[in-house]
Amino acid sequence: MDENVILTMRGITKSFPGVLALDNASLKLRKGEIHALMGENGAGKSTLIKVLTGIYPFEGGEIEMEGVEGQAINHSVQEAQERGIATVYQEVNLCPNLSVAENLFIGREPRTKCNTIDWKKMNSSAREIMKNLDIPVDVTMNLENYSVAIQQMVAIARAVDMECRILILDEPTSSLDDNEVEKLFRLMRDLKNKGVAILFVTHFLEQVYAVCDRITVLRNGQFAGEYTVAEMPRVKLVAAMLGKDLDDLASIKAEGSDTVRKDVVVDAKGLSHKGTIKPFDFVIHKGEVVGLTGLLGSGRSEMARCIYGADRAQTGTLTMNGKELKAKAPIDSINAGMGYLPDDRKADGLIGDLSVKENIYLALQARKGMFHPLSPSEQNALADKFIELLQIKTASRETPVNQLSGGNQQKVILARWLATDPELLILDEPTRGIDIGTKTEIQKLILKLAAEGKSVIFISSEIEEMLRTCSRLCVMRDGSKVGELDHDLTQNTVMTAIAGQGKEGEQ
């Protein structure tokens, strides 16, 4: 077995200012296997990969690679590539302003006799590659003309074509649909048969069980264990990632479900925004969690934005606690007691260079107005309270937010809105892209807030999650609200409601 080992990383240590990102982490890759690297957000998966590919220097540990004498430490991406390590990152790392063919070949372009770039050959080879992978693109077109999914496939095609011995896929599936994921899996199995070692990072347990042979689990930057997939049931894997037995997710519902509906908090009548959402009525009561469900693009987020005033409603009225609210801008809604956590936390929410503390008190400060500044001690107390309450993993309250992992960033935004003590909290995909442990925590928190008398509008693509947290669901389809479900909430009823109860034939 062990003669098959192509890469060994042992005792890797790497720290960022104030945070020990990797603490004695290890990894062993063998030829012709698909190896899953699992762990919660912030467990150090991405850091380990970046150490391996030469993007980060590291403090301690050894890396050995077959065919490399001594320590196989890469100092740059070029060096890693020369040693046969190719990487595909979660976010597409290609140049949108260059053609598909160029993106496939940049840095290793085919040359003519005069050592200039051979465009003809480049385009024809690119066409060949994309055809083999069954990806329908015009290789001479700029990459920016294609969807994120196609771009991701191009990135994978590039890595595959580099004749690598080790292929690292860092959450490549997050922007792919099922069909494309299947295509990718087929490709991965092909490569595996050719003896390539594939390191596959993903949050999706099903995918691990679908393609992987072996799993390495990291926890808090440390090596938590290596297992073969066949001998590792899911529950045990999740437990290994969390380092504790998993709370039974199904049991967290109970208390939140049967709230008495009496005090109406928000009552919207005939609200609409041209081009995004058709007129809808919406009522939410004190202490209620209402879910907006529907397919992506069905108007879930748009409805939430309209209620919040981020998109100004052109028709209809919205009353909050009996008073009519004419929100011209989000600040009016904030003052009226609303909080909104947008779905794109990078673009709409977080300010990466500001500290955790500053990001937390931002909305509260905005609500108070700039002439009533929070005192430093108030700021600190506020930040500490929420870091504690939400268990935000950060070196200190002064750490810039972009040094935190994705799940913890999400918690910081959540803390920001909780700090304003809103009566109505709108959460748009608060759990997307974060690990299962944090997800459970956030779901619990939502139910706790509801129990304290806050109202929550909750949007998620995961129906299971909605079923666990919401007492009522609004069903959206094609930009309009088509119904509400408030009893008999099961996966089946929700799915049929979203699909339109078999009425698709009419469209």
Added chain:
Amino acid sequence: MKKKKVGLAGNNVLLLITVLLFIGMYVIGCIIYANKGFGHFQTFLNILITNAGLICVACGMTCVMLTGGIDISVGSLIAMDCMILAVAMGRQGLPCIPTVMLVLVIGIVFGLVQGYLVGYLGIQPFIVTMAGMFFGRGMTAVICTDQVSITQQENAMFYSWANAKITLPAFLGYTNNKGKTMVPFIRPTVLIALVVVVAIWFMLKYTKFGRSLYAIGGNEQTARMLGLNVRRTKLLAYVLSSFLCSIGGVLYCLNTMAGSVQQAKGFEMDAIASSVIGGTLLTGGVGNVLGSLVGVLINGTITTLVNSNGKLLSSWANIATAALLCFFIILQSIFAKLKDGRK
């Protein structure tokens, strides 16, 4: 599929608009100022002759702007180059070729320093090249504060370069009112400038370095992840810019035959304007030297139009350039919006 075709055309459309605008402006000039000889082929050639230096500088500027950077030191560097040429040949009586070589080497060293600061130390290009701008202008004054000219007695070879005429076929010419046939001509400077344009165009299209410039402008982080040597590429971009600027400086000096502290003031802005009008994005990643060449021609045409009028203050040329710049920047942002809108 159809939509995507439009998308690709986006950048080409910008270039096309630039070209059409140039032709349009020129034709209008020919019609309005027909009696002043605007329509003669020589007028067009004169634009090339006057702006040979700017063409070189704009090519270098385009390369730097492709990486998302900027080089505002070029005007001062030209002044310094001209002053060195003028003092060395005009006052010290140094021979022509070594002096020109010296100027080119100085350009490379100048670029190495700026490129190192930008590429390897990661300092803002604007700040670095602003320091270069002050240094260049200051150094020019340190070398000599007078206006120094180069005459035929002092350096016959340089003088002969400056006055060499390359005549074109006579049928392109015209007969003046005295019945004499005016044969159109260009200066060697024009040939050098055009060779530079072709060379840079070829480099951008067919070399790894050229494509790396685009990749870095598209997304620097990504370029690094793709395994490109971002730091070295940026360094070389600034070396290239300063080197081309020094070639431009020699060409400029061949036009003016003098060095002075106030020379080529605001030249960097002309170069940037030409690049932008030619379709280069300030954010990097998109652009083409052929566009920049047309940009320079548009600049030159505006000046010629204003001069042909005779009554207008020459500053009207600046106002026209300002209007054009606004027009192109708005156009660029519209195309950028259209692109985003499609996603």
